[in-house]
Amino acid sequence: MYNWQDILKALPHRYPFLLVDKVLEMQAGKYIKALKNVTINEPAFEGHFPDRPVMPGVLVVEALAQASGFLAHHSEKEFGLIQQQGYLYMFAGIDNVRFKRSVIPGDQLILESNYVKHKSNIFKFAAIAKVNNIVVCQADLTCAYTKYGD
Numbered sequence: 001m002y003n004w005q006d007i008l009k010a011l012p013h014r015y016p017f018l019l020v021d022k023v024l025e026m027q028a029g030k031y032i033k034a035l036k037n038v039t040i041n042e043p044a045f046e047g048h049f050p051d052r053p054v055m056p057g058v059l060v061v062e063a064l065a066q067a068s069g070f071l072a073h074h075s076e077k078e079f080g081l082i083q084q085q086g087y088l089y090m091f092a093g094i095d096n097v098r099f100k101r102s103v104i105p106g107d108q109l110i111l112e113s114n115y116v117k118h119k120s121n122i123f124k125f126a127a128i129a130k131v132n133n134i135v136v137c138q139a140d141l142t143c144a145y146t147k148y149g150d
Contacts, residue, residue: 001026002070010073011066012088012148016043019063020070020111029078031114032071036063040105055103060137064127065091067111068141072123079118086148092122093142100135107131113141121145 002023011018025033038055045053069089076083103109109129116124122144129137 007070010070013066017062018066019059020066023067023070024110026071026074028071029075029115031112032067034067034070034111036109036111038103038105038107038109042105045105053105055107055109057097057099057137060099060103060109060129061094061097061139061141062091063109064111064113064129064137064139065094065141065143068113068123068125068127069143071113071115071125072143072145075115079123081145084147087145088148089123089143090146091141092144095140095142097137097139099137101131103129103131103136109136116140 004021007020019036020034021037022035023032024035040053044056044059048054048056072089109131111129113125113127116126122142125141127139127141128135
């Protein structure tokens with residue numbers, strides 16, 4: 001549905017911190033399903049852990065947050081917002097995070113996020129990451145629509 005070029009237009013992240021490769025499905029204001037291909041050449045694997053590489057949990061959560069930010073960006077009309085120069089969706093909080101299994105090189109990480117609610121400029125999402133249709137991480141995410149640098 002959306003490729004890496006579309007993702008670069010919507011998210012401020014760049015290599016090596018852009019963690020969404022493709023958007024597979026999305027319904028603005030509702031949900032997103034995105035893909036992160038996990039490869040051995042990613043910088044985190046140099047130290048986490050060289051003999052048994054595991055994707056750091058914080059990066060799995062960040063990938064979910066980026067997918068949620070993409071959904072929020074493409075849902076502004078549904079949320080009653082107007083895109084403004086210099087405004088971003090910033091990761092503002094995480095609750096109820098659970099890691100169920102390790103993510104390793106070669107995995108295809110499926111990122112699913114569902115819009116829960118928003119009030120003013122604060123947005124809540126329920127997110128799940130899966131590998132081979134098995135949940136590896138789940139979390140409730142909060143993001144804020146704010147002027148960059150504030």
